[in-house]
Amino acid sequence: MLKRDTISSALKQALVGTDKCRLTTLRLIQAAIRDRDEAAKAHGGDGVADSDIVEMLQTMVRQRDVSAREFEEMGQLDLAEQEKRESQIIREFLPRQVEGDAMQALCAETVTDLDAHGLRDIGRCMSALKTRYPGQMDFVKASCVVRDLLRVGSNGSALASNGAADTRPAGDGDESGKLS
Template sequence: MREHFANALKEALKAKDARRTSTVRLIQAAIKDRDIANRGQGKDPVGDEEIMQILAKMIKQREESARVYDEGGRPELAEQERQEIAIIGEFLPEQLPEEKVKELCAKVVKETGSHGLRDMGKCMNALKERYPGQMDFAKASGVVKDLLK
């Protein structure tokens, strides 16, 4: 994964694509920050699964920023955030369709033997472990909640 980012940065620099260059650098900085935090806690460097979580978090942050900029009457800044979302999204695996997410949520609820809302954390942890970066866990949380009622 890290090699993929390094190559993407080289290509963006060669193409003189400022937006892509800065976004890939932001991704690398976020990964490096997490590496440093892990080192301080005696953990291993960030793996591919954790990188997927970082990228998903970065997208979520930019979606929120774009919404705030739209509400504040700053469409040019909102567009900039959306461009970054598109670039970051290129590094994530394809998102699972909504029907597949519902199917997988039901499967996890059944496999974990969950019967009530108190088991929701167990289900969400299983989903995050098995499908990092492949689904919107906020939406999946709603599906699991409905299944556990």
């Protein structure tokens, strides 16, 4: 089932229910999808794809998480709770997210598979991750993980400390782990 259909179905159910926060959040999502569809059609497209909807939902979650933190810092706990509730509702429509050690392992595997060695390979690694795991991880966080892995790798240290084998040929650095 397409994301937009799932969201439309949830909106119809929310219209019958009594959860006003759920109803307004789902309407907000529908409006954002409609806006993106119209923009895509204005540029000759057919509308937004599911992958674009997932990206949009991820952005909406990040925005609400940031807002919730800011409201908490300002002592406006009721607004922070509302942002957290909206974030939970939006997350229902996202694929199950890969996080923590699993994300670290997938990033390390991708770095190893691509034989990436330095920070210049971040783009290539991120492109591969987005192709392999569309919508399944927070790519902002994944980018930080990849950057750390490649930074360690570019310093001559083994990637093994981050869960991946060092696949570089011997002699890429001196014995102290520093590049000449």
